Amino acid sequence: MKQYQDFLKHILKEGSDKPDRTNTGITSTFGYQMRFNLNQGFPLLTTKKVHLKSIIHELLWFVRGDTNLKYLADNKVRIWNEWPYKKFTQSEDYNNETMKEYVELVRTDEAFAKKHGDLGPVYGKQWRDFSGYDQLANVISEIKKNPNSRRLIVSAWNPPQLKDMALPPCHLLFQFYVKDNKLSLQLYQRSADAFLGVPFNIASYSLLLMMVAEVCHLEPYEFVHTIGDAHIYSNHLEQVNLQLSREPRKLPIMKIKHHDNIEDYVYEDFELVDYNPYPLIKGKVAV
Structure with a gap:
């Protein structure tokens, strides 16, 4: 995925060294956007192996409102x-x-x-029970009834409850858009760990787009990833440079089963085909 490689290069070229909450140290920039056309393949990194099992199970955990x-x-x-x-x-x-x-x-x-x-009341709680309101179910219903709406939004940012969350939401708001029977999704992410987190975020929200498209009988089209604070942790610089030395390979294909209810999805409903990544590159998460 050239888009992701360009993202890493942008941070390294334009970023500034800053202290951070974890006391690890970061190279940081503000404001970046990537676009992924799902017709060109499923946007799972090939320049390092990404653990898709974790991405699928985490997304199902969110969708079910589990915390x-x-x-x-x-x-x-x-x-x-x-x-x-x-x-x-x-x-x-x-x-x-x-x-x-x-x-x-x-x-x-x-x-x-x-x-x-x-x-605490992290992503799944906010998606399915934002002060008593099921955002995900309602946005799916609205896509079906009123696909031209400009209010097809789900927010995980609930200020009064932030103090009770293990980690305030990084990927905090997403919006759907329908045109010509095609469904797109844009994510706003306030804080993005470029090496460890962003590959998961890209795949997770692309998969969510595919699931909602299936439920709504639409074609999944484009995932747009908009980022606020984009950063590389200082203890990931060696890994990033290794990844940038690798030429991206052809994207895999994701096949998913059709369901009319998004809550009916299980892990076995997803099949990744022709995934040929470079070996895994390990990195420590900053807490």
Whole structure:
């Protein structure tokens, strides 16, 4: 995906070194946009292997309005572990459990998961229950009834509840657009970890676009990714340069099953075809 490679190059060329909340240090720019035509293939990075299983399960977790780590732990998805584990280590119940031991407790002990596995009112809660309003169901209904609406919006940014979230939403607002029986989606992301997070965000929202298009009997067309603070963490610079040394390969194809209800989707409904990435490049998440 040349768009993503150009994004990394832009940050390295135009970015400034800044301190950040995690005390890791970043190279940061403000304001960037990428566009992905889904007719040209599914936008999953080929310059490094991306863990699609985690992306699908996380998206299904959002769609169902779930906010507890247990579903992700049951499916061996690790991308949210650091935040609730950090909170657990500060609780009176902490007894020097390792991250691995903590995740196993979430997976096997229902009472423990209920007490120490919840992430607060994060994405899924806001999508499905924004102060009692099911945004996702209503926007799908509106796409079907009034596809020319300019109000086809879902927001995860709920200011009074930010303090209760494990992490305030980074990808915080998305809007649908219908033209010529084709459905597009634009995401606004306030903060973007260019190396670790953005590849997941691109694939996740492209997949959401495909799911909503299926439910609404439309053709998925374009994913537009608009970013506020775009940054590369200082401990990812070596990995970014390695990735930029690799020539992007042909994009894979994503096949998904048709459902009339978005809540009916399960992991087995997705099939990725002809994915031929370069090897995985590891990087540590900043918490």
